[in-house]
Amino acid sequence: xxxxxxxxxxxxxxxLSEYDNMLSCVRCGLCLTSCPTYVLSGHEAEGPRGRVAMAxxxxxxxxxxxxxxxxxxxxxxxxxACTAVCPAGVRMGPIxxxxxxxxxxxxxxxxxxxxxxxxxxxxxxxxxxxLRRLTSLLRVSQRLGLVWLARRSGLLPxxxxxxxxxxxxxxxxxxxxxxxxxxxxxxxxxxxxxxxxAGCIMSTAFAExxxxxxxxxxxxxCDVSNTAGQGCCGALHAHSGEVDMARALAKQNIAAFELDxxxxxxxxxxxxxxxxxxxxxxxxxxPEWEGRxxxxxxxxxxxxEFLARRELPLRRPVxxxxxxxxxxxxxxxxxxxxxPRELLQRIRGLELREMKESxxxxxxxxxxxxxxxxxxxxxxxxxxxxxxxxxASVIVTANPGCLLQLRAGLAAEAGDVTVKHIVELLxxxxxx
Amino acid sequence: VSDxxxxxxxxxxxxxxxxxxxxxDAPAELQTxxxxxxxxxxxxxxxxxxxxxxxxxxxxCALLRYANERSIPVTPRGAATGQxxxxxxxHGGITLSLNAMNRVLExxxxxxxxxxEPGVVxxxxxxxxxxxxxxxxxxxxxxxxxxxxxxxxxxxxxxxxVKYGPTSAWVLGLNVALADGRLIETxxxxxxxxQSSAGLELTKLFVGSEGTLGVFxxxxxxxxxxxxxxxxxxxxxDVLENAxxxxxxxxxxxxxxxxxxxxxxxxxRAVNLYRPGMDLPEVEAMILFEVDGNPPGVRWDAERIVEIxxxxxxxxxxxxxxxxxxxxxxxxxxxxxxxxxxRPGSNRAYCGEDLCVPVARIPETxxxxxxxxxxxxxxxxxYGHIGxxxxxxxxxxxxxxxxxxxxxxxxxxxxxxxxxxxxxTTTGEHGVGAVRAPFMxxxxxxxxxxxxxxKRALDPKGILNPGVIFPDTVPLLKLELPLPAAVGTPMxxxxxxx
Numbered sequence: 001x002x003x004x005x006x007x008x009x010x011x012x013x014x015x016l017s018e019y020d021n022m023l024s025c026v027r028c029g030l031c032l033t034s035c036p037t038y039v040l041s042g043h044e045a046e047g048p049r050g051r052v053a054m055a056x057x058x059x060x061x062x063x064x065x066x067x068x069x070x071x072x073x074x075x076x077x078x079x080x081a082c083t084a085v086c087p088a089g090v091r092m093g094p095i096x097x098x099x100x101x102x103x104x105x106x107x108x109x110x111x112x113x114x115x116x117x118x119x120x121x122x123x124x125x126x127x128x129x130x131l132r133r134l135t136s137l138l139r140v141s142q143r144l145g146l147v148w149l150a151r152r153s154g155l156l157p158x159x160x161x162x163x164x165x166x167x168x169x170x171x172x173x174x175x176x177x178x179x180x181x182x183x184x185x186x187x188x189x190x191x192x193x194x195x196x197x198a199g200c201i202m203s204t205a206f207a208e209x210x211x212x213x214x215x216x217x218x219x220x221x222c223d224v225s226n227t228a229g230q231g232c233c234g235a236l237h238a239h240s241g242e243v244d245m246a247r248a249l250a251k252q253n254i255a256a257f258e259l260d261x262x263x264x265x266x267x268x269x270x271x272x273x274x275x276x277x278x279x280x281x282x283x284x285x286x287p288e289w290e291g292r293x294x295x296x297x298x299x300x301x302x303x304x305e306f307l308a309r310r311e312l313p314l315r316r317p318v319x320x321x322x323x324x325x326x327x328x329x330x331x332x333x334x335x336x337x338x339x340p341r342e343l344l345q346r347i348r349g350l351e352l353r354e355m356k357e358s359x360x361x362x363x364x365x366x367x368x369x370x371x372x373x374x375x376x377x378x379x380x381x382x383x384x385x386x387x388x389x390x391x392a393s394v395i396v397t398a399n400p401g402c403l404l405q406l407r408a409g410l411a412a413e414a415g416d417v418t419v420k421h422i423v424e425l426l427x428x429x430x431x432x
Numbered sequence: 433v434s435d436x437x438x439x440x441x442x443x444x445x446x447x448x449x450x451x452x453x454x455x456x457d458a459p460a461e462l463q464t465x466x467x468x469x470x471x472x473x474x475x476x477x478x479x480x481x482x483x484x485x486x487x488x489x490x491x492x493c494a495l496l497r498y499a500n501e502r503s504i505p506v507t508p509r510g511a512a513t514g515q516x517x518x519x520x521x522x523h524g525g526i527t528l529s530l531n532a533m534n535r536v537l538e539x540x541x542x543x544x545x546x547x548x549e550p551g552v553v554x555x556x557x558x559x560x561x562x563x564x565x566x567x568x569x570x571x572x573x574x575x576x577x578x579x580x581x582x583x584x585x586x587x588x589x590x591x592x593x594v595k596y597g598p599t600s601a602w603v604l605g606l607n608v609a610l611a612d613g614r615l616i617e618t619x620x621x622x623x624x625x626x627q628s629s630a631g632l633e634l635t636k637l638f639v640g641s642e643g644t645l646g647v648f649x650x651x652x653x654x655x656x657x658x659x660x661x662x663x664x665x666x667x668x669x670d671v672l673e674n675a676x677x678x679x680x681x682x683x684x685x686x687x688x689x690x691x692x693x694x695x696x697x698x699x700x701r702a703v704n705l706y707r708p709g710m711d712l713p714e715v716e717a718m719i720l721f722e723v724d725g726n727p728p729g730v731r732w733d734a735e736r737i738v739e740i741x742x743x744x745x746x747x748x749x750x751x752x753x754x755x756x757x758x759x760x761x762x763x764x765x766x767x768x769x770x771x772x773x774x775r776p777g778s779n780r781a782y783c784g785e786d787l788c789v790p791v792a793r794i795p796e797t798x799x800x801x802x803x804x805x806x807x808x809x810x811x812x813x814x815y816g817h818i819g820x821x822x823x824x825x826x827x828x829x830x831x832x833x834x835x836x837x838x839x840x841x842x843x844x845x846x847x848x849x850x851x852x853x854x855x856x857t858t859t860g861e862h863g864v865g866a867v868r869a870p871f872m873x874x875x876x877x878x879x880x881x882x883x884x885x886x887k888r889a890l891d892p893k894g895i896l897n898p899g900v901i902f903p904d905t906v907p908l909l910k911l912e913l914p915l916p917a918a919v920g921t922p923m924x925x926x927x928x929x930x
Contacts, residue, residue, distance in 0.1 A: 023831050023914055026780050027469045028768065029513040029577040033553055042532030042551070043454070043485060044512070050464035057463045057477075060915060068458030087706075087770040088779060
């Protein structure tokens with residue numbers, strides 16, 4: 001931990017560091033109709049402009065941490081839709097991270113809640129080996145039908161599966177464990193090297209998608225380094241107020257990927273990609289890390305961002321009507337909207353139909369479906385209805401949270417619409 | 433209403449009284465009703481004692497009846513995108529938020545009108561109407577956030593007013609809840625006629641009254657068919673004066689463009705910084721002429737404008753390519769808030785932002801605005817609706833420098849003086865609010881007394897939006913500066929407005 005940070009520092013430090021960001025808000029209101037919680041409620045305090053105003057008043061000492069302030073700030077999905085449309089350059093992500101850090105250090109949680117937080121953020125999602133052990137436990141319980149064990153492991157809610165173990169993805173037999181091994185390109189030409197960011201949930205519960213991503217990168221002519229020493233990106237921590245832990249994970253990842261030189265770092269989870277691209281801001285006041293963080297940020301590419309500029313051996317048609325649901329952390333936080341669509345349209349036989357409000361959050365938003373189940377469900381149902389209205393048989397997305405959320409939403413509907421990560425369709429289309 | 437107990441009692445009363453509305457009285461929530469987009473409310477936020485998010489017409493009437501009996505101020509509020517401190521509770525009391533009353537009640541296609549609640553967002557209304565090839569034509573830059581209720585209460589104009597007129601030209605009737613809670617319908621009760629000569633035109637009286645005469649609970653809006661084609665002429669001028677001459681020449685030719693927008697040199701630079709792909713030459717002024725109608729007419733108009741403008745301009749070209757048109761309009765509509773890119777670390781201060789002068793005096797006015805900026809050492813980027821004479825100066829300040837904050841307020845005053853000296857008005861389309869009320873005596877002379885008489889007749893207790901339009905109702909505002917840049921812990925400075 002760097003000097004000057006942590007619990008000894010007054011709460012205001014983090015907020016003051018975002019004060020200029022807050023002052024940038026000229027209150028034009030352009031963000032209002034982009035904000036999912038404002039659209040649902042019509043309440044100014046549930047919109048970006050109101051949230052920035054409350055944060056500013058708190059920083060200026062005109063407000064205290066009152067229950068209503070805490071509630072409205074925590075209701076923010078951190079979907080960054082407001083950031084993406086703001087003409088004055090206000091960035092909601094860093095404001096929310098600063099606020100949540102302030103809120104977490106003023107919380108007085110019950111011992112049980114404290115223990116759950118500790119297990120989740122300081123054990124499970126802090127160390128990949130522990131996470132793999134816990135997820136294996138889930139796998140065993142699934143195989144044995146011991147659903148109660150899965151429920152009681154405490155991990156389900158954290159991966160967004162509060163609604164029941166029945167909706168949990170079938171835990172694969174083979175996790176992706178980065179050990180620094182290199183998967184060679186499937187081409188004779190000189191192959192560029194990429195580093196693969198495996199992710200925590202992606203490499204365990206969704207390990208099949210990680211395997212598919214590695215295959216796809218190989219087929220696109222890249223040597224794929226499964227970089228050793230990498231871990232969770234820290235997004236769950238940052239958005240839950242565990243900023244010190246997020247910073248520690250950032251440093252771990254920076255050090256790990258530095259060993260791969262300047263190879264692009266390819267990420268298949270929109271949430272992780274957005275977080276990795278935030279490292280420069282996260283470590284802005286730690287001089288020995290800031291430069292290294294910015295060097296990493298310059299290398300990070302979402303999978304679709306990377307593949308859009310490459311040839312793909314599209315050998316097989318995929319005969320399906322699909323619709324694309326934009327992950328917030330791709331469309332808003334990383335401003336990547338065009339590339340996934342272009343990739344889908346390259347696939348023979350595939351028809352892409354646009355849904356209404358494709359870029360409005362599906363309600364997953366990290367652990368939002370756990371912390372705000374009612375609002376989350378309203379957004380989820382709205383999204384599913386918009387998707388079904390297109391007549392598509394597949395909803396395509398690019399983020400684990402969205403995948404789980406949409407699957408849960410579809411389980412409540414009759415019909416045979418499925419949800420897929422974009423890598424699944426590209427894997428299918430490029431299979432030998 | 434001021435102390436905590438009275439405030440709680442007020443909230444309790446309203447909760448008991450109102451059936452379909454949300455009553456807000458938590459401290460942080462109230463702070464989110466303390467502002468609009470004006471620089472004044474950035475410096476002087478005014479939270480109400482209680483806010484009500486209205487859910488029905490009945491509730492609005494009940495609330496007004498209650499407030500009028502007790503002489504409690506009521507401040508109506510839409511999306512609070514105004515720039516005049518017109519939606520902040522300057523005298524405390526109740527803020528009545530109407531943005532959740534956002535249903536489109538009926539689209540009457542054959543009669544080309546729509547009935548809607550005040551909270552409907554302008555862009556969303558037009559998206560809903562698009563499949564019928566109909567539109568509500570007033571087109572403010574804030575289309576994506578502004579509500580039709582707010583547009584009516586400020587008589588918003590927007591970019592196409594030069595051809596289609598202001599909001600008032602498109603409001604056929606209003607349901608208005610009066611100060612005492614009575615509900616009236618203007619524009620002939622139950623009528624679906626598109627015109628009328630029956631009696632005093634109350635609709636036009638209420639439109640633009642900024643919440644001082646009544647609260648709109650339903651609007652009957654006139655629609656027009658969407659023109660099948662649009663084209664845009666982009667003209668660049670090395671000499672500002674030539675831009676003014678070009679506009680006059682186009683009108684003299686008998687062409688009626690649907691929009692004529694000017695961007696000064698600083699705005700052009702801001703567009704280039706904000707949208708690097710646009711790559712505009714950085715000349716003294718740029719004008720966008722838009723023409724609409726049927727394809728041959730549009731082509732004829734656009735080509736003719738290019739011919740007329742060419743001798744005065746460095747370059748003039750036209751396009752009817754929808755993507756190019758959309759990109760240019762997007763750049764134009766974002767410029768208001770995006771001018772901040774011109775000076776990293778600075779932000780736009782919305783004050784003195786809406787003068788309107790005679791069209792022939794625009795070049796002279798633009799130069800005078802630059803001189804005011806130089807005098808007070810504040811960079812100003814100006815754009816506007818040159819076809820109607822409306823100009824929007826955007827002042828860029830470092831909000832954490834108390835001296836710049838003081839100077840920009842002086843800039844605003846000088847710009848208002850300039851507008852009157854040029855034979856114009858202090859506000860072309862945003863409204864008076866609190867910020868321009870001090871100029872109303874000079875702007876209207878004895879006519880202001882007639883306005884006062886109307887106000888007294890409709891709102892004898894003065895509960896409706898006190899503090900706007902009428903100078904004698906504006907309270908002395910204490911300005912609170914943002915935290916200075918150097919501080920490490922929260923602290924505040926206060927200055928007097930004088």
